Amino acid sequence: MRNDLTLDWPKEGLRRVPYEIYARDDVYAQERERIFEGPVWNFLCLEVELPSPGDYRATFVGDMPVIVARNRDGTIHAFENRCLHRGAMLCLKPGSSKEITCVYHNWTYDLTGKLTGVAFQRGVNGKGGMPPDFSIAGRHLRALHVTIFAGLVFGTFSDDTPPIEAYLGPEISMRIRRVMAKPIKLMGGVSQYLHSNWKIYADNLRDSYHASLLHMFFTTFKLNRLSMQGGIIVSENGGNHVSYSKMATDTNVDYDTATLRAKQEDFGLEDQTMLAGRDEFGDGITLQILTVFPGFIMHQIQNSLAVRQILPKGVDETELNWTYFGFDDDDAAMRDLRLRQTNLVGPGGYISMEDGAVVNFVQRTLPGGMGDASIVEMGGAGTASQDTRVTESAVRGFWRTYRDRMGI
Ligand code: FES
Ligand SMILES: [Fe+2]
The missing domain is CATH 3.90.380.10 (Naphthalene 1,2-dioxygenase Alpha Subunit; Chain A, domain 1)
Structure with a gap:
C-alpha cells in the first residue's frame, strides 16, 4: 500500500537536502516500494559471475534478498530469495546446481524460481502431508525482469521500467x-x-x-x-x-x-x-x-x-x-x-x-x-x-x- 509521505522539502528545491530524509524510518520503508521495487534497474551482478548453466548467486535489491541464476538453457533469471513455504532464505553463497533446495523443509525450485517439489507432500505412511487441494503447479518465487547491458546484469520488479539504454x-x-x-x-x-x-x-x-x-x-x-x-x-x-x-x-x-x-x-x-x-x-x-x-x-x-x-x-x-x-x-x-x-x-x-x-x-x-x-x-x-x-x-x-x- 502506498502511503502518503509527509515531508516538507525546503523552498530552495534541489539546492537543499533536508537531513530528515536520511534518518526517517517511514522514508526508508517507502524507498523499498517506490525505489528499489519501483521502475528502476537494480544492478545484480556481472554476467561473468555466472559463467555456466546452473550457476547462481545471492544478491540484494535494496534490502531484499534476491537470487540471480543462469538456467540450463543459458538464460539469466532473478527472483526473490525467500522460500514460498515459511520464508527462509534459500541461498547464501554462490553455487552451481540443477535446482535450489530450501534447507528448512526441503522445498525445491528450478533456476527460474519455479516451485518443483515439496518434501513429504503426501505425508508418511498415509498420514500427514499437504492437503489434497494443494498444488505445486503455478507457484513461483517473485520474479524480476532481467536485462543484460555490456556484461552487467540488471533486474527490476516493475513492468514500467524503461528499456535499459533509455534508462541509462x-x-x-x-x-x-x-x-x-x-x-x-x-x-x-x-x-x-x-x-x-x-x-x-x-x-x-x-x-x-x-x-x-x-x-x-x-x-x-x-x-x-x-x-x-x-x-x-x-x-x-x-x-x-x-x-x-x-x-x-x-x-x-x-x-x-x-x-x-x-x-x-x-x-x-x-x-x-x-x-x-x-x-x-x-x-x-x-x-x-x-x-x-x-x-x-x-x-x-x-x-x-x-x-x-x-x-x-x-x-x-x-x-x-x-x-x-x-x-x-x-x-x-x-x-x-x-x-x-x-x-x-x-x-x-x-x-x-x-x-x-x-x-x-x-x-x-x-x-x-x-x-x-x-x-x-x-x-x-x-x-x-x-x-x-x-x-x-x-x-x-x-x-x-x-x-x-x-x-x-
Ligand atoms: S521455509 Fe523453505 S521449505 Fe520450509
Ligand atoms: Fe571520495
Missing part, C-alpha cells in the same frame, strides 16, 4: 561500453559496512569536488586534482552520472596559492609503480566514476576497474560490495598493475577509505539536524552536465530522480 541515457551507456569493451576477467571482491544511510554514500559518489580535498593521496600524488581537464555528465533524468578527468592535463593553477589540507608537497612515494598507469582505453582519461540510480557504481581509476553495489541494511547501515575485474587478454604486467592499484580503491584504499569515515561523520550529526538542510549549491542550482568538477550538479541530479520516484 546515451552518454552513460557509451561510458559503460567504453570500459566493458572486451571480455572481462574477474579478479575478486570485498564488502564493507558503511555506518550511514545509503543516500549519504550516493551523495558522496556524485560529489566530484570532495575527491581532491578529502582524499590527500589523490592530491598529494597528483592522481586527481580539480585543475585537470575533466567534467561531469549528468543523465537527462538526473539519476545517472559520470565524472572524469585526465591526469596529464594538470595545470596546477589554483593549487599553488591555496592552503589545501590535502596538498602535501613534501611527501613522495618510494615505490612509484602504483602511480604508473597505461592508457588502455586510448583517450587519456585516467579517472571515470559512473553511477546508475539507485545503487550502481563503476569506476576506472588509472587501471583499477570495479563495480560497486550499494545495499541499504536499515536506515543507518549500508553494505557496499566491490567487484574488481580486468580483461581476459591482460598480460602479466597489466595484471600486476591492476592488483597493485587495488590498494588505491576499496574499503581501505588510499584514495577511498576516507569516504567510509566521512559518510559516518554526516550520519552522526543527523539527530541534531532534523528541521535543517544541507547546502548543495556548488556549480549552481541545476542538474546539467558541466565541463568542470567543481560542482554538485550530479548530487542535485540524484535528488531530482529520488524525489520523482518518491513522489516528493
